[in-house]
Amino acid sequence: MNRIRCLVFNAALGPLDYRVPEGVEVEPGSVVVAPLGPRQIIGVVWEAERLPATEVPANKLRPILHVLPVPPLPAPLRRLIEWCADYYVAPLAAVARMALSSSAALRGGGTVTEYRLTGHEPARLTPQRLQAIDLLHDQQATIRELAEIAGVSEGVLRGMVNTGILEPVLVDSDRPYPEPDPHFAEHDLSPDQRGAADRMVTAVKAHEFQPFLLDGVTGSGKTETYFEAVSAAIEAGRQVLVLLPEIALTQSFLKRFEARFGVAPVSWHSSLKSSERRRAWRQVAFGEAKVVVGARSALFLPFPRLGLIVVDEAHEISFKQDDGVRYNARDVAVMRGHFEKVPVILASATPALESLQMAEAGRYERLVLPARFGGASLPEIHIVDLREKQPERGRWIAPPLVEALKERLERGEQSLLFLNRRGYAPLTLCRHCGFRFQCPNCSAWLVEHRLSRRLACHHCGHEVPTPERCPECGEPDCLVACGPGVERIADEVAEIVPEARVALVTSDTLTSPAKAAEFVEMAANKAIDVIVGTQLVTKGYHFPDLTLVGVIDADMGLEGGDLRAAERTYQQIAQVAGRAGRAEKPGEVLIQTRHPEAAVIAALASGDRDAFYEAETEARRDAGAPPFGRWAAIIVSSEDEAEAKEAARAIGGTRPDFNDVMILGPAPAPLSLLRGRYRYRLLINARRSSEVQKVIREWLEPLRFPPGVRVAVDIDPYSF
Numbered sequence: 001m002n003r004i005r006c007l008v009f010n011a012a013l014g015p016l017d018y019r020v021p022e023g024v025e026v027e028p029g030s031v032v033v034a035p036l037g038p039r040q041i042i043g044v045v046w047e048a049e050r051l052p053a054t055e056v057p058a059n060k061l062r063p064i065l066h067v068l069p070v071p072p073l074p075a076p077l078r079r080l081i082e083w084c085a086d087y088y089v090a091p092l093a094a095v096a097r098m099a100l101s102s103s104a105a106l107r108g109g110g111t112v113t114e115y116r117l118t119g120h121e122p123a124r125l126t127p128q129r130l131q132a133i134d135l136l137h138d139q140q141a142t143i144r145e146l147a148e149i150a151g152v153s154e155g156v157l158r159g160m161v162n163t164g165i166l167e168p169v170l171v172d173s174d175r176p177y178p179e180p181d182p183h184f185a186e187h188d189l190s191p192d193q194r195g196a197a198d199r200m201v202t203a204v205k206a207h208e209f210q211p212f213l214l215d216g217v218t219g220s221g222k223t224e225t226y227f228e229a230v231s232a233a234i235e236a237g238r239q240v241l242v243l244l245p246e247i248a249l250t251q252s253f254l255k256r257f258e259a260r261f262g263v264a265p266v267s268w269h270s271s272l273k274s275s276e277r278r279r280a281w282r283q284v285a286f287g288e289a290k291v292v293v294g295a296r297s298a299l300f301l302p303f304p305r306l307g308l309i310v311v312d313e314a315h316e317i318s319f320k321q322d323d324g325v326r327y328n329a330r331d332v333a334v335m336r337g338h339f340e341k342v343p344v345i346l347a348s349a350t351p352a353l354e355s356l357q358m359a360e361a362g363r364y365e366r367l368v369l370p371a372r373f374g375g376a377s378l379p380e381i382h383i384v385d386l387r388e389k390q391p392e393r394g395r396w397i398a399p400p401l402v403e404a405l406k407e408r409l410e411r412g413e414q415s416l417l418f419l420n421r422r423g424y425a426p427l428t429l430c431r432h433c434g435f436r437f438q439c440p441n442c443s444a445w446l447v448e449h450r451l452s453r454r455l456a457c458h459h460c461g462h463e464v465p466t467p468e469r470c471p472e473c474g475e476p477d478c479l480v481a482c483g484p485g486v487e488r489i490a491d492e493v494a495e496i497v498p499e500a501r502v503a504l505v506t507s508d509t510l511t512s513p514a515k516a517a518e519f520v521e522m523a524a525n526k527a528i529d530v531i532v533g534t535q536l537v538t539k540g541y542h543f544p545d546l547t548l549v550g551v552i553d554a555d556m557g558l559e560g561g562d563l564r565a566a567e568r569t570y571q572q573i574a575q576v577a578g579r580a581g582r583a584e585k586p587g588e589v590l591i592q593t594r595h596p597e598a599a600v601i602a603a604l605a606s607g608d609r610d611a612f613y614e615a616e617t618e619a620r621r622d623a624g625a626p627p628f629g630r631w632a633a634i635i636v637s638s639e640d641e642a643e644a645k646e647a648a649r650a651i652g653g654t655r656p657d658f659n660d661v662m663i664l665g666p667a668p669a670p671l672s673l674l675r676g677r678y679r680y681r682l683l684i685n686a687r688r689s690s691e692v693q694k695v696i697r698e699w700l701e702p703l704r705f706p707p708g709v710r711v712a713v714d715i716d717p718y719s720f
């Protein structure tokens with residue numbers, strides 16, 4: 001029996017059967033190179049009985065060419081891949097692909113040639129070479145990567161190698177990482193921490209599946225607590241995966257990890273250079289990398305000896321992937337724990353309602369850290385009713401917050417102002433003719449970024465320089481900014497307290513891990529008085545001298561019909577409030593709102609989290625929303641509007657008829673034009689117990705669409 005069935009990474013092809021030549025050994029999970037017509041493809045050997053059969057007769061089978069020198073994808077990972085494909089209604093090959101790295105990584109380790117600047121600069125340089133020298137400082141990567149960073153062709157860079165401006169460096173992509181030491185710097189835990197840590201450590205040692213909800217107020221020391229479980233896993237010779245929501249956060253995490261375990265963990269995220277990616281993937285696959293901290297994609301790394309998974313800030317919406325395979329990393333992490341038979345820790349001060357519900361149902365074990373570590377108290381929260389205490393004309397910071405800011409500055413303490421909107425103003429219009437700047441690729445307005453003097457679309461990245469004149473009526477100096485963004489708030493702070501040192505923290509300013517590290521350093525050294533930031537500053541950071549948090553507009557997130565709007569607002573504000581008063585000095589939070597009576601705001605003001613979750617639970621139950629019912633979306637898109645509409649109608653026209661499944665639409669999706677594609681959507685609401693995936697699969701399977709049409713299924717969608 002030398003017939004094998006392989007998953008191949010070509011969306012149009014199902015599994016393919018091959019023959020294994022005499023003397024070649026393969027097993028399920030082996031990564032192989034096989035012929036496909038005149039070409040070669042990479043495939044993963046799978047248990048044949050778990051895939052649909054193919055019909056090629058045995059004597060027509062072509063032999064695989066060779067087996068790649070990496071360990072087979074482990075069985076628990078294969079089961080996870082199957083589960084994801086099934087649950088998220090995604091092609092199996094598309095999910096499996098997330099577990100593999102580049103073909104270079106698969107073909108073996110060894111040395112890679114990277115290049116860096118030598119410092120030698122000839123007197124006369126072409127503009128392109130000058131640009132490259134400017135942009136490649138401190139960079140070391142392959143020619144292809146450098147070309148991308150510098151925005152020049154590979155040819156230009158090769159010329160620079162020949163003239164000695166760039167030099168080659170040999171990098172061993174298989175050099176091992178230093179090992180974390182579980183006992184490097186152990187902390188004494190508080191009794192609450194100890195209790196929680198013991199439960200998690202016991203589960204790690206028992207090597208059993210157990211989800212934990214580590215539910216601790218901001219500053220309660222959740223990180224130090226789960227570090228005990230990490231330590232136990234390392235000591236048991238196992239690997240650990242820690243998922244974090246944002247790369248910008250990892251810098252402070254890396255530092256803390258290093259302080260506790262002596263070395264930094266291995267990082268995995270989308271902006272790794274290819275040599276780093278290759279090294280990390282291989283070291284994980286061979287069981288050498290002990291602790292990996294990564295973005296959601298790290299979930300599919302082929303750990304052979306996983307002992308623990310941690311999802312930090314587990315409530316974060318960035319764990320939800322919204323294109324390609326649309327999965328929720330928090331939920332997939334729990335499933336991976338299930339297949340690997342290891343504990344999974346979901347840590348958060350503001351857990352998702354779904355997670356709390358699982359704890360209530362006894363599926364997750366809830367571990368509570370009720371107080372801040374070291375006796376620090378939670379900040380006092382005050383509401384600023386904007387209907388009574390209005391900011392001056394054209395300003396957004398109301399008098400009580402102005403006073404509080406000045407007070408902090410006099411006392412030499414830090415303040416943080418939060419507004420979840422990048423740029424200077426969300427809408428720019430011509431005061432003469434009313435013209436508004438719209439994105440040509442999306443149904444969205446362009447947002448003014450005054451620092452970079454550009455108007456930008458926050459959905460597709462389209463940018464234009466801010467014009468001097470209105471493009472419609474030609475009038476000069478006629479553009480008015482409507483509404484605030486963080487850049488505008490930073491300007492306002494500079495007017496109110498000109499002597500303050502202000503730091504703007506958004507994804508436009510913290511563009512690299514180095515910039516993020518620089519910010520943390522400056523804030524910790526008190527080189528910053530006022531931080532003005534978006535949701536990037538709401539989490540993770542711990543600045544002892546920060547005593548004031550101002551929420552510029554608490555109502556912003558509540559507009560629009562998003563199912564999770566209230567929960568998200570609660571989480572964001574509770575998290576940002578949690579940055580205040582984390583050490584000896586007590587903190588204060590001022591929340592500016594026009595709706596002090598809204599349930600979310602009232603709960604924040606009274607600090608009554610349970611009241612909020614209870615109200616939210618009732619609202620969700622009434623709406624048949626998760627965790628009580630399920631929602632799914634089918635999104636149909638095409639560059640051709642008529643084609644998208646037609647395809648959506650065709651799907652709508654064949655809707656299945658089930659009692660417990662309600663189907664709404666098709667209707668234009670909330671962003672009806674996104675990145676140049678017109679989008680229509682059908683929404684499906686069903687009972688918790690109904691097999692909504694099966695319904696959708698059987699519904700869509702017989703339908704055929706023109707090649708330009710994409711049909712995506714989103715199970716448990718986040719954006720409504």
Ligand code: ADP
Nearest residue numbers: 187188189190218219220221222223224373542
């Ligand atoms: P959380 O993640 O729950 O918001 P952190 O883990 O950031 O809280 O902890 C808050 C602060 O308390 C950090 O500065 C952390 O280093 C410190 N801390 C927590 N637990 C301990 C401990 N057992 N010993 C010493 N310092 C601790």
Ligand code: ZN
Nearest residue numbers: 439442457460
């Ligand atoms: Zn756009």
